[in-house]
Amino acid sequence: MRNQAAPKPGAIAAATLAVVLVCASAAALAQTGAAERTPPAENGGAPAPAIVGVWEIDSGPPLDIKKRKLTIRPDLTGGWEADGKTLELRNIKAEADRFAFEVTLTVMQQALAFKIDGTAKEGRLTGRMISDLGAANLTGRRIGEAVLDVAGDWLVTVSGDDITTDTQLVITRAESGAKAVWTHPMGRSEYEVRLEGAVLSIEGDIDLQDVGRGAIRFKATVAGETFEGKIALILGDETFDLAARGRRVAKGGLSGEVILEGVWDLVITMPDGETAAGEMTVTREGDGPWIARMQTDLGLAQIKDIVVEGNRIRFETTVDLGGVKVGLKFSGTTGGGALKGNATVIIEGAPLDFTVDGKLRGRHPN
Numbered sequence: 277m278r279n280q281a282a283p284k285p286g287a288i289a290a291a292t293l294a295v296v297l298v299c300a301s302a303a304a305l306a307q308t309g310a311a312e313r314t315p316p317a318e319n320g321g322a323p324a325p326a327i328v329g330v331w332e333i334d335s336g337p338p339l340d341i342k343k344r345k346l347t348i349r350p351d352l353t354g355g356w357e358a359d360g361k362t363l364e365l366r367n368i369k370a371e372a373d374r375f376a377f378e379v380t381l382t383v384m385q386q387a388l389a390f391k392i393d394g395t396a397k398e399g400r401l402t403g404r405m406i407s408d409l410g411a412a413n414l415t416g417r418r419i420g421e422a423v424l425d426v427a428g429d430w431l432v433t434v435s436g437d438d439i440t441t442d443t444q445l446v447i448t449r450a451e452s453g454a455k456a457v458w459t460h461p462m463g464r465s466e467y468e469v470r471l472e473g474a475v476l477s478i479e480g481d482i483d484l485q486d487v488g489r490g491a492i493r494f495k496a497t498v499a500g501e502t503f504e505g506k507i508a509l510i511l512g513d514e515t516f517d518l519a520a521r522g523r524r525v526a527k528g529g530l531s532g533e534v535i536l537e538g539v540w541d542l543v544i545t546m547p548d549g550e551t552a553a554g555e556m557t558v559t560r561e562g563d564g565p566w567i568a569r570m571q572t573d574l575g576l577a578q579i580k581d582i583v584v585e586g587n588r589i590r591f592e593t594t595v596d597l598g599g600v601k602v603g604l605k606f607s608g609t610t611g612g613g614a615l616k617g618n619a620t621v622i623i624e625g626a627p628l629d630f631t632v633d634g635k636l637r638g639r640h641p642n
Contacts (some may be wrong), residue, residue, distance in 0.1 A: 281555045324350055326396040330420035335405055336413040339383065348375070348636060349422045351407035351498045356381070383409065422517035424471055424498055429523040434507070436518035446636065457614070474498050476505075487511060496520065536566060536584065540634040544572055547629060556634065558582070558635050574621075577604060595621060608632065 302504045333356075337343040345357040349581035354369060355362040356379050368377040376393035394403015394414060401416035427447060434441050446457050447469075454469035456478075470477050477495040484490055488511065498503020502523045509516040542554035554572030568591075576596040582591045590607040608617015615634030620627050 291610075309410075325352075325375060326373045327370045327375035327401070328352075328473075329418045329422050330403055331396075331416040331420050333401070333414065333416040337417070338409055339405065339412045341412075345419075346416065347422050348377075349424055351424060351500060352474075353500050354422070358382070375403075380456040418425065423478075430522045430524050432520055434518050434520045436516060476503070484511070494520075496522075536560075536582070536589065536610060539637045541637050542572060542615075542634045544574065544619075545633070546632045571590055589615075589617070597623075606632065610634075 283559040310529075325348075328350050329348060330346075331346040333341065333344045333346045346354070347357075348354040348365070348368065348370070354365040354368060354370045354377070356365060357363075357387045358381060363379055363381065366378040371373065373395050374393075375396060376391070378389065378391050380387055380389050382388075385579040388407045388409065390405050392403060392405050392414065396418075399415070401418075403414040405412045405414050406595070408438040413589050430447060432445060443523045448455050454471060454476075456469055457465070465482055467478050468479055475495060476496050479493050480491070480557055482490050482492055490509060490511040492510070493508040494505060498505045502521070505520045505522075507516075507518045507520055509518065536558050537560055538558060540556040540558065542556055544552040544554055546552070552573035554570060554574075556568050556570040558565050558566060558568045565580070566584060568579040568582060570579060570593075575597040577593045577595045579591050579593045588607070588609050589602060590605075592603070592605050594601045595604050602618060602621050602623055604621045606617055608615060610616075614636070615632070617632050618629065619632050620629050622628075
């Protein structure tokens with residue numbers, strides 16, 4: 277957190293909370309630094325370009341491509357599915373019914389860069405594919421709607437008056453839509469995200485502990501790996517207007533990388549229902565192994581290698597119980613800033629099973 281001045285307590289709460297909703301709106305699965313994009317229109321502006329959607333694509337000779345899937349999302353990111361892989365589109369530009377983009381495809385075991393442009397109208401697409409092999413005609417039909425992928429860990433800067441605050445939020449997606457979980461100094465907040473084209477919005481109440489209850493109205497426009505938005509935080513008779521900018525720093529959600537690094541608050545439940553509190557700090561250097569230090573009422577454990585498979589994690593270690601070292605095995609799942617699993621320790625030859633629940637307090641151990 278960076279405080280540029282000594283702001284009012286209400287302003288601090290406003291900026292902090294603003295981040296929550298701001299982040300919730302962030303989303304998209306494009307590569308950082310990928311290509312210039314035409315900014316999508318906000319609600320009430322021009323309609324989304326006609327190319328936005330999911331298309332089944334065919335081409336004429338010399339390529340003779342059949343039934344490839346093309347996806348263009350509302351923030352003008354997208355992919356081309358070929359041979360079981362999704363290839364990222366570059367330099368997507370679209371306005372009204374016109375579109376253009378670039379993509380690299382493998383043709384006759386050779387990687388070729390294609391420039392593609394055309395027109396989309398009334399569920400039909402026509403255009404050209406140009407490469408070193410020459411030009412080929414392109415046709416397609418719309419087969420579905422494309423929505424933003426709101427999964428990841430976002431670094432968000434919220435500013436207003438005399439304060440600028442950096443924080444992070446975990447965004448996950450579910451069958452019912454996008455959800456946001458933000459762990460902040462005043463607690464842990466959860467929200468549902470409403471998505472309309474490239475615009476995300478949130479309205480809801482928030483409990484600010486010592487400050488009291490408030491309400492938030494948020495709207496932001498997503499463009500690739502970044503977003504910009506505004507938040508109105510209402511606390512009593514005061515309304516704080518805040519600006520928010522976010523960028524995704526890690527993939528996450530129901531697919532992609534598990535968001536694990538940070539400080540976790542743990543609750544350990546014994547077979548008899550008794551509970552013990554704990555803390556686990558997880559770190560990782562580059563692409564190296566996940567390591568952790570876990571301190572609980574049961575003792576201290578140094579975890580040297582955490583195995584991550586999808587959203588599942590597991591590890592084995594030893595716990596120092598007052599000078600007596602016992603083995604510990606853990607397996608569980610993580611996502612949306614939550615951790616849940618089962619652990620077993622062996623004490624005097626007898627296994628003791630218990631459950632572990634955790635909440636991500638923050639991403640920075642220091």
